[in-house]
Amino acid sequence: MSTPTAGQLALADRIAHGGPAPVAAISHVAAAAYTDPARWAAEKTALFDRLPQVIAPSALLPRPNTAVPHDGFGKPLLITRDADGRAHVFMNVCRHRGTRLVEGMEAQYAPRLVCPYHAWSYALDGKLVGLPRADSFPGLDKTSYGLVELPSRETSGLIWFAFATDADFTAASAVGPDFDAFGLGGLHLFRRHTHDVAANWKLIMDAFLESYHVQRLHAGTIGPFFKDGVTAADKIGPHQRSAVGRVAELAALPPGDWPALRAAVTFAYQLFPATVIVVSPDYVNLMVLMPRGHDRVLVEDFMLIPEAPATEKARDHWQHSWDLLDTGVFGGEDFRAATLGQQGLESGAIEWLTLGTLESGVRHFHEEIESRLNTG
Incomplete structure (x- = not known):
């Protein structure tokens, strides 16, 4: 039986029983952070040429x-x-x-x-x-x-790499216990697909750092599944972790019932600089972002399931989930919104993006980038 981490249990407890609300306020991100080629060049040097990045799940090479x-x-x-x-x-x-x-x-x-x-x-x-x-x-x-x-x-079902010979993998190991709790290293790769998105890479990361858009952008797909959900989030070093679950279901669970908690909570991880992992109750989506310029990013989406489908019915079940998420939710909604965002920002119509209190994860992400650029 996998053992949850204290951080995972703490997020679930905050959803079920509440807790002190984090201090937050309206904040802003410069539009130039997404549109300036010189800014992208600085990010490439300070982040993508130096830091460890996820390249694939272990399941790609079984x-x-x-x-x-x-x-x-x-x-x-x-x-x-x-x-x-x-x-x-x-x-x-x-x-x-x-x-x-x-x-x-x-x-x-x-x-x-x-x-x-x-x-x-x-x-x-x-x-x-x-x-x-x-x-x-x-x-x-x-x-x-x-x-x-x-x-x-x-480590823990993920293969990380770096271009820099002196790269420090400490932050990669820090999130390992969480993924061990999900049994990530033992999952089966069901599908993989690379999207070519005409947007700055940060617009896609931003989307997975806030739940404000879920009921709006995903109203016709997955939004109803999260209608009554409450979100809690925290940080693991430079990475961010969030969870959304139903208060009534979580409050009724006995303490320490990890399988039941897994069935009631969707976890999401934003691994710095550019990886997203969404852990649904019965499968995992891993998205590796590979920026190719200030206005273009490749996103490889991997779907991991508990075991290889043994029957046609099982295969059809997982294929339905894959089609819903990879083509419908991610490709048709999240990545489309990022493309539309890039088009709007490139117009010069606004100088700043405005973030509300439900988008504090986006602000933390950009602060982490700024700190790396300033020290690089």
């Missing part, structure tokens, strides 16, 4: 000797799980002549990766294990020609 090419961050990357089950993130580049090693974007299952140009081959731990006509490379030390590896860490 067995050893798996490799998945990944181009979302603007460079050819390769996520692997080696023969011993350890995850790695490499540059997807052969060390011989710089050729892209693995083509496509789908998972490859093999004990070796073979370059399509001259057939240099690599084990899934990155070691160079073979090259044709080795006699034509006198003195070459194969141990010095492994794939270029980036810092990475797999």
